[in-house]
Amino acid sequence: ELKVExxxxxxxxxxxxxxxxxxNYSTTSDRLYWYRQDPGKSLESLFVLLSNGAVKQxxxxxxxxxxxxxxxxxxxxxxxxxxxxxxxxxVAHYGGATNKLIFGTGTLLAxxx
Amino acid sequence: xxxxxxxxxxxxxxxxxxxxxxxxxxxxHSHVYWYRQLPEEGLKFMVYLQKENIIDESxxxxxxxxxxxxxxxxxxxxxxxxxxxxxxxxxxxxxxxPGQASGNTIYFGEGSWLTVV
Numbered sequence: 001e002l003k004v005e006x007x008x009x010x011x012x013x014x015x016x017x018x019x020x021x022x023x024n025y026s027t028t029s030d031r032l033y034w035y036r037q038d039p040g041k042s043l044e045s046l047f048v049l050l051s052n053g054a055v056k057q058x059x060x061x062x063x064x065x066x067x068x069x070x071x072x073x074x075x076x077x078x079x080x081x082x083x084x085x086x087x088x089x090x091v092a093h094y095g096g097a098t099n100k101l102i103f104g105t106g107t108l109l110a111x112x113x
Numbered sequence: 114x115x116x117x118x119x120x121x122x123x124x125x126x127x128x129x130x131x132x133x134x135x136x137x138x139x140x141x142h143s144h145v146y147w148y149r150q151l152p153e154e155g156l157k158f159m160v161y162l163q164k165e166n167i168i169d170e171s172x173x174x175x176x177x178x179x180x181x182x183x184x185x186x187x188x189x190x191x192x193x194x195x196x197x198x199x200x201x202x203x204x205x206x207x208x209x210x211p212g213q214a215s216g217n218t219i220y221f222g223e224g225s226w227l228t229v230v
Contacts, residue, residue, distance in 0.1 A: 042204065043221045102158065
């Protein structure tokens with residue numbers, strides 16, 4: 001069964017600092033998603049990573065995927081308060097007829113002024 | 114996620130009542146997924162449906178929960194005899210086709226927040 005682990009679970013950062021969120025998964029997959037969720041809101045899609053070595057950047061966020069290590073990272077550069085949210089990674093799981101996303105536990109990011 | 118429509122957005126039910134959550138997928142999408150998010154937790158897969166078929170219900174609780182996606186109309190997630198532990202956000206998602214080669218992307222709706230009092 002596919003398992004997805006994220007760490008850290010909680011991250012308190014100061015504005016201007018850099019940090020990385022890690023997402024490990026247990027079985028082969030060819031697609032990994034990163035989402036942002038604000039309290040009481042739905043999921044905002046940030047990145048879809050499709051291949052080994054994929055790197056995508058949007059503003060202060062950069063995501064990468066290493067399928068051999070079964071690891072994705074979400075790197076935050078020079079954090080600002082507006083980035084405070086919960087971030088989820090999700091791994092696509094195909095097996096037989098099924099097709100679903102398995103989510104990590106989430107990382108609650110709090111950026112302090 | 115703008116195209117996946119869920120309603121109601123917020124629903125309050127007393128213990129023992131029934132809750133019905135509706136999801137209309139994006140235009141052209143025939144695959145629907147339901148996920149549940151308990152307070153302070155991540156999203157957990159519940160069920161995957163195609164038109165008139167349940168493909169994978171491995172995440173559905175064995176009792177009181179059911180889902181359907183009829184030939185016409187939205188997908189419905191039904192919870193009978195609700196209990197306080199059912200209080201959660203229920204998210205629907207849709208995709209055009211499944212599978213590794215299709216390049217499909219899954220789009221999420223805005224969610225339905227169920228509160229059981």
